[in-house]
């Protein structure tokens with residue numbers, strides 16, 4: 266098991282770790298890691314691992330069969346070795362800003378228009394949401410973005426806590442996502458953004474919405490009869 270530091274401290278940029286196992290030469294399992302694996306609509310972190318002065322690029326991090334695999338640009342790290350992990354912080358902080366902004370936007374979309382997101386992909390340049398809506402109007406959607414920006418500008422605090430599954434499921438709005446989690450998940454990680462959003466969530470967020478800046482509406486597409494896809498970014 267790898268301790269995922271990103272889930273308790275999304276601002277940790279470095280750590281010293283021990284390689285527990287190396288799979289197929291260049292997939293390394295660490296005892297603890299600052300790199301967050303791909304998941305929950307977020308892409309994987311990147312960065313580098315140093316063994317002394319020897320640098321290995323971290324290209325991709327994925328959870329596979331219960332293990333967190335760090336894919337390196339080359340082999341060479343051996344099980345038992347101590348390494349220093351360094352996160353590509355610029356990329357990560359942008360992902361955190363996009364992710365928290367996405368939560369606020371989805372909360373506003375639900376609160377103002379009853380829209381439920383059916384798919385999402387957060388990325389550094391643009392992010393997307395999929396949802397079902399009969400009559401989609403770009404101007405109306407822009408007003409949801411504007412409202413999200415009003416909330417973002419309030420400088421809301423983002424807090425992370427954990428709750429037993431049964432208690433978490435009693436919270437309004439929690440069932441949709443948390444209900445989909447496998448029953449063996451007994452404790453849920455809960456992310457609260459001021460008085461705007463409360464979700465069971467496994468991703469990295471900023472501490473305060475003042476770090477986000479401003480959300481911008483990029484484009485909208487129709488993906489079939491009622492299926493909409495919107496793209497948004499950060500100014």
Ligand SMILES: [Zn+2]
Nearest residue numbers: 305466467468
């Ligand atoms: Zn999330």
